[in-house]
Amino acid sequence: MQVQQPSKLIKVLIVDDHPIVRQGISQLIDQEPDFDTCGQASSAQQALDLMEVYAPDILLVDISLDGVSGLELIKMLKVRYHMVPVLVLSMHDETLYAERALRSGAKGYVMKQEATEKVLIAIRQVLRGDLYLSERMQGKILQRVLNGDEGGLSPIDLLSDRELEVFRLIGHGYATGDIARELMRSVKTVETHRAHLKDKLGLKNAAELTRFAVQWAEREQQS
Amino acid sequence: MQVQQPSKLIKVLIVDDHPIVRQGISQLIDQEPDFDTCGQASSAQQALDLMEVYAPDILLVDISLDGVSGLELIKMLKVRYHMVPVLVLSMHDETLYAERALRSGAKGYVMKQEATEKVLIAIRQVLRGDLYLSERMQGKILQRVLNGDEGGLSPIDLLSDRELEVFRLIGHGYATGDIARELMRSVKTVETHRAHLKDKLGLKNAAELTRFAVQWAEREQQS
DNA sequence: AGGCCACATCAGGGAATCCCTGATGGCAAA
């Protein structure tokens, strides 16, 4: 209706496989005076097609897409359109995917649980060239980096050989006593290794450690 | 703007913990001439409060809420407001939750992956007093009933609603005490649920239970 | 109406574990 700033609208491309979510984001974008939803994609392939059609200024991408995943899409976008920033907007827990997303080339990560204003704040921050992460997530990463200046990519690289061995066994469903017997060491020793694993990986308790180990073990087998 | 049918608008109450999703659904509802979003709730408790305030004609409820789950909310609604139909609108695969939702008292199940028109069709169908399920899901259930094949394939189907809830929390890295606090139940109760989970799923100890739960939770989120 | 069974809730108690502090010796880099 109001044709006051026809030239400088910031074009946003939305990639999400849930139509309802796309509609919600779209409305959120369009009610900002300087933003415009230039297109919506429900798959990675469609997103790449629309890049050519609309030449957007920023992308909002969901992690879980049908077929090619959001993370893979981000990697492809990084190669072909490295100047266009990508903000991940996902329902998945940020502690699981935020770092992975940034390493794939995304400039920020917002959970759908967050208030809608956070999304707009994140978009503007990313457009300025900054990264966006929740304070909680920033603290988590910062703490890990300060504990041991890792130039490497994965916190797994920080583990000693013994620790990695224990970590792998945890991921395969071994209890503490099982591991002690397997390695022919004291239960107390295994407990110490587990404590160090929690420290190095920034985990809160045994439940989180087991969860992380199982997830890692699954992915390790595939690669 | 157009004030033509001020008297007989159908009031819809939306329950979802994702603000963006609520906004999307709300817009979808409001652009229908005879529908009106009378309120939005982000939790089960808030939903129950708003029932008194707005007396809606229908509810759209998400399965995965913080705190009290969507299934539990539906059961409570069934007791207190059995005349108000509930339509489940969830991102989770219908093959996992549709039947469970209907047994809890819901009148229909729509996935967020579906086109937005499907949501409106489902709402109108539920308001007429019918049930709504996707054709695919209807066929699946019909086939199972006709075969007399009541024993599902996955042992997960054996779990009660409460057990499944605990199972999911385990898969998300919650310790026993965390789960007890989350559900506001005794630690002893949670321990009993865990014991039943081990029995029903044929698992040897807590480590195996956690491993299985984590693996299942991962796959569940992606579908 | 009565019986049966699944479900959800909780308790007691011994074994295992978690989680903290702290210790020892080895080895390698600063």
Add this chain to the structure above:
DNA sequence: TTTGCCATCAGGGATTCCCTGATGTGGCCT
């Protein structure tokens, strides 16, 4: 040599695990 990481283990209180057993409710079958 000092510093730091590594691997090993212990003590001890808190928590969880894992067994047996109990209570009430609600649905279903006869």
